Amino acid sequence: MKHMTRKATRHISQNEGLIFEKSSAGKAAWKLPPLDVPEVDTAALLGASERKDLGNLPEVSEIEIIRHFTRLSTWNYAIDLGMYPLGSCTMKYNPRVNEVVARLDGLANAHPYQPEKISQGAMRIMKSLSDCLLEITGMDAITLQPAAGAHGELTGLLMVRAYHESKGSPRKKILIPDSAHGTNPATAAMVGYAVENLKSNAAGMVDAAALEAQMNEDVAALMLTNPNTLGVFEQEIHRIADVMHAKGGLLYMDGANMNALVGKVRPGDFGVDLMHLNLHKTFSTPHGGGGPGSGPVAIKKILEPFLPTPVVITKSDGTMAFEYDRPHSVGRVRAFYGNFGMFIRALAYILANGPDGLRQTTEDAVLNANYIRKGLEGVYDLPYSTPTMHEVVFSDKLQAKKGVKTMDLAKRLIDYGFHPYTTAFPLIVPGALMIEPTESESKEEMDLFIESMKSIAEEVEEDPQMVLDAPHNTRVSRLDEVAAARKPILRWKPSV
Amino acid sequence: MRYLPKSTADREAMLKSIGVRSIDDLFAPIPAEYRLERDLKVPRQMAESEIVDWFRERSRENGDGHATFLGAGAYYHYRPVIIDSLISRGEFLTAYTPYQAEVSQGTLQSIFEFQTMICELTGMEVANASMYDGSTAAAEAVMMAVRLTGRRSVLIARSVHPEYREVLTTYAHHQGLPLKAIAFAENARLDLNALAQSMTPDTACVLIQSPNFFGTIEDVDAIAEIAHKNGAMLVVSIAEAVSLGIVEPPRQADVIAMEAQSFGVPLGFGGPYCGVIATRDQFVRQMPGRLVGQTNDRNGKRGFVLTLATREQHIRREKATSNICTNQALVALMVNIFMTIYGKVGLRELAKQNLAKTAYAAQQFGKHARVLFPGAARFNEFVVETTEDPYAVNSRILGHKIVGGLPLKKFYPELGNASLWCCTEMTTRTAIDTAAGMVAESERSMKSAKEEVEEVAG
Numbered sequence: 001m002k003h004m005t006r007k008a009t010r011h012i013s014q015n016e017g018l019i020f021e022k023s024s025a026g027k028a029a030w031k032l033p034p035l036d037v038p039e040v041d042t043a044a045l046l047g048a049s050e051r052k053d054l055g056n057l058p059e060v061s062e063i064e065i066i067r068h069f070t071r072l073s074t075w076n077y078a079i080d081l082g083m084y085p086l087g088s089c090t091m092k093y094n095p096r097v098n099e100v101v102a103r104l105d106g107l108a109n110a111h112p113y114q115p116e117k118i119s120q121g122a123m124r125i126m127k128s129l130s131d132c133l134l135e136i137t138g139m140d141a142i143t144l145q146p147a148a149g150a151h152g153e154l155t156g157l158l159m160v161r162a163y164h165e166s167k168g169s170p171r172k173k174i175l176i177p178d179s180a181h182g183t184n185p186a187t188a189a190m191v192g193y194a195v196e197n198l199k200s201n202a203a204g205m206v207d208a209a210a211l212e213a214q215m216n217e218d219v220a221a222l223m224l225t226n227p228n229t230l231g232v233f234e235q236e237i238h239r240i241a242d243v244m245h246a247k248g249g250l251l252y253m254d255g256a257n258m259n260a261l262v263g264k265v266r267p268g269d270f271g272v273d274l275m276h277l278n279l280h281k282t283f284s285t286p287h288g289g290g291g292p293g294s295g296p297v298a299i300k301k302i303l304e305p306f307l308p309t310p311v312v313i314t315k316s317d318g319t320m321a322f323e324y325d326r327p328h329s330v331g332r333v334r335a336f337y338g339n340f341g342m343f344i345r346a347l348a349y350i351l352a353n354g355p356d357g358l359r360q361t362t363e364d365a366v367l368n369a370n371y372i373r374k375g376l377e378g379v380y381d382l383p384y385s386t387p388t389m390h391e392v393v394f395s396d397k398l399q400a401k402k403g404v405k406t407m408d409l410a411k412r413l414i415d416y417g418f419h420p421y422t423t424a425f426p427l428i429v430p431g432a433l434m435i436e437p438t439e440s441e442s443k444e445e446m447d448l449f450i451e452s453m454k455s456i457a458e459e460v461e462e463d464p465q466m467v468l469d470a471p472h473n474t475r476v477s478r479l480d481e482v483a484a485a486r487k488p489i490l491r492w493k494p495s496v
Numbered sequence: 497m498r499y500l501p502k503s504t505a506d507r508e509a510m511l512k513s514i515g516v517r518s519i520d521d522l523f524a525p526i527p528a529e530y531r532l533e534r535d536l537k538v539p540r541q542m543a544e545s546e547i548v549d550w551f552r553e554r555s556r557e558n559g560d561g562h563a564t565f566l567g568a569g570a571y572y573h574y575r576p577v578i579i580d581s582l583i584s585r586g587e588f589l590t591a592y593t594p595y596q597a598e599v600s601q602g603t604l605q606s607i608f609e610f611q612t613m614i615c616e617l618t619g620m621e622v623a624n625a626s627m628y629d630g631s632t633a634a635a636e637a638v639m640m641a642v643r644l645t646g647r648r649s650v651l652i653a654r655s656v657h658p659e660y661r662e663v664l665t666t667y668a669h670h671q672g673l674p675l676k677a678i679a680f681a682e683n684a685r686l687d688l689n690a691l692a693q694s695m696t697p698d699t700a701c702v703l704i705q706s707p708n709f710f711g712t713i714e715d716v717d718a719i720a721e722i723a724h725k726n727g728a729m730l731v732v733s734i735a736e737a738v739s740l741g742i743v744e745p746p747r748q749a750d751v752i753a754m755e756a757q758s759f760g761v762p763l764g765f766g767g768p769y770c771g772v773i774a775t776r777d778q779f780v781r782q783m784p785g786r787l788v789g790q791t792n793d794r795n796g797k798r799g800f801v802l803t804l805a806t807r808e809q810h811i812r813r814e815k816a817t818s819n820i821c822t823n824q825a826l827v828a829l830m831v832n833i834f835m836t837i838y839g840k841v842g843l844r845e846l847a848k849q850n851l852a853k854t855a856y857a858a859q860q861f862g863k864h865a866r867v868l869f870p871g872a873a874r875f876n877e878f879v880v881e882t883t884e885d886p887y888a889v890n891s892r893i894l895g896h897k898i899v900g901g902l903p904l905k906k907f908y909p910e911l912g913n914a915s916l917w918c919c920t921e922m923t924t925r926t927a928i929d930t931a932a933g934m935v936a937e938s939e940r941s942m943k944s945a946k947e948e949v950e951e952v953a954g
Contacts, residue, residue, distance in 0.1 A: 037856035055616035072602035080586030101551035106560030112766030121558030147628035186809035186819035288826025290593035292768035331666035335631035336766025354541025484791035
């Protein structure tokens, strides 16, 4: 390395094969208690349905399993190790008390069909979380059922469709800005809507005048991320809402970036009709390597009849119950009630913060993003100078002159001990570097990040090839993704 | 706030370096009329000890310490302790989706192993990294069959989990896909004649569940033959993964949609769980969800990457196979560790214990009440019909801190006083004897009440 980094040092990590390569007959990591009922003749009970062979499942001991997964874990980057500046992904600290309370016996071992009489604790958690989320968003009603953000989008658009159908026609189109997440158009297609793109203006925002020209009675809703994926607050938000409402359309807000707004402004107050939240972003539930998430959908009164079933209600005697008889409901979007374990964690996070903590959290997230923007302005090209909220988007324009692209810069950042930022998104910025520090980073960590990014920019000038070949310090160098897709090997097979 | 790593001096220094006077300046883009100038009305900031106490109280209100005979898509199995030790490692818990392969090899390799074990267990050739749960996996598997066949209508067994059917109805409704339910026969298996008669040239697929909602193992061979003869696909949902230890997997299926909760995932009042879709190699490009593939790095060293992403929303947008993004990675890791612990031998022994407990329980209940649907093999669930309303019987059983079987009236009105009971390796003989004894008592008292009425009438 040309420039030594203060953030990380190479260290030894253990090699580890696939678990199947460690297996041999007779090893075991399990032990069942003695059977307290008579043994059964499986052949007599199951006949032809009896399975004789479980194929190549492994046989290994407990210590081998512990070492196997512990070794694998050390090959991952994680928030617990350092800053994870993935724009749009909101990689914030995952408090450990959340994990403890989610594992309390009465909650972790609760069966979804156990009688309501002995489910009051779980329903109270759902009700308390709902109340908090409604206050935070300024909306009127909510469903916690969707299992992730994209699932929330699906649920939201199903309600949009049901709403318009109740007015006579489902309408045909959903408007989506060109800066939107890929899930937005994919969701619209799943609900049977055509997607119409909305071009952003020079400030990276929705052009309200253009929207007005595009808006008509065929449009069911606009799906708007606010702040948008450039980290920019849609300043004409109220005009946007008015344009939609004037022609009977609805304003859907993708709440992926709600962490920029909590305690400072409420979508329900600026004209949003429905929105989803990502509990695994704004409300600190762990990403876990890609889930589980949770995507509650908060709505205005006009959409309430269409909520998925069941809905938690409080009965006259003060106890809680699930209400299933809702004739206008869009139906169920998932079995049972949603990712309940995530509700516990999100509520624990809200309780740990309180109103002052939630506001401070938002302020720190925005402060951090602006600090990084200031630190890297001039070093990297800033395509939109519009004020930044919780994330900032640079481009690789200056470095591309040397043939170094955003992905190369990101891979080099790994050598400095950081996880890469989000690359090549949003699509409206060619060669985007999308950086979201979240509130969880100290000034020291961000100074290290800024220093690293500056150092990489210098390296691009002095030795671009070295950056193109990065990462240099990882277990594996860049992997051949083209070969992986051309001849997919999607499972291990025993060598013959 | 204890999660925020900044002092007042840090904040001031940062504001100064940015060149603004106060934090409010950074929120200036928000139009003044919408700014919230008050505190949010949420509970005040709590200490960690208060949070733990609050949730302990909720836990106590929530049936802590009850034995259960509930199954119906959510199963109470033992969870070896090393599952939580391992998934609690921050490097798994607090990592993002492994898009950056060089710093995500741990997650990627574990998903590759997961995909492999799911293939081994289901008899399929390829499995994805996870779906939200069994219900949405079934719905997405059906959508996959619709795309693959170019046909529109779907036949769905009434013996599929009622809530799975509701989810499929929701998904299919707005795409205008006609759904038709197929009845079950006397032995609770799918009515093959009804199926054969319902097949049309527009039938994209048949969706069944095996073991089905009543615990009965379907005649998958016969169903596959009818579906395939008519050019339709067979989609099989598996809600009780432990059954795969002793029940032959539906190898004739074209797509399998699983709920893997039984493999080490807590009941957790219904989620998070772990759906999975498995299928044949030839259908992989229409499969939803993430896939991990093996490849090499620049030095020829083995490594793993997310692959075939051209199916996915972040690349294909409205032309993607699904809108799914975040899935259930950490839950899939629990499932993976569970499969590794029990392995080739343990999983069979575990399934055998489930079978034995259930056989014993069905026999005990059968002495006093009617066990419905004889004549077909079942795994760990069975249906008992009582003379008395099952809610009334259950409320007395609950007095013994035992949760009785699921009354089926709500989902199947024609089954009257039947309820669905489930036994796993966690169900003790004592609990079975107690519950069966109370059902016997109920039958006796209903019978003597009936006799009294008849005497009076006579």
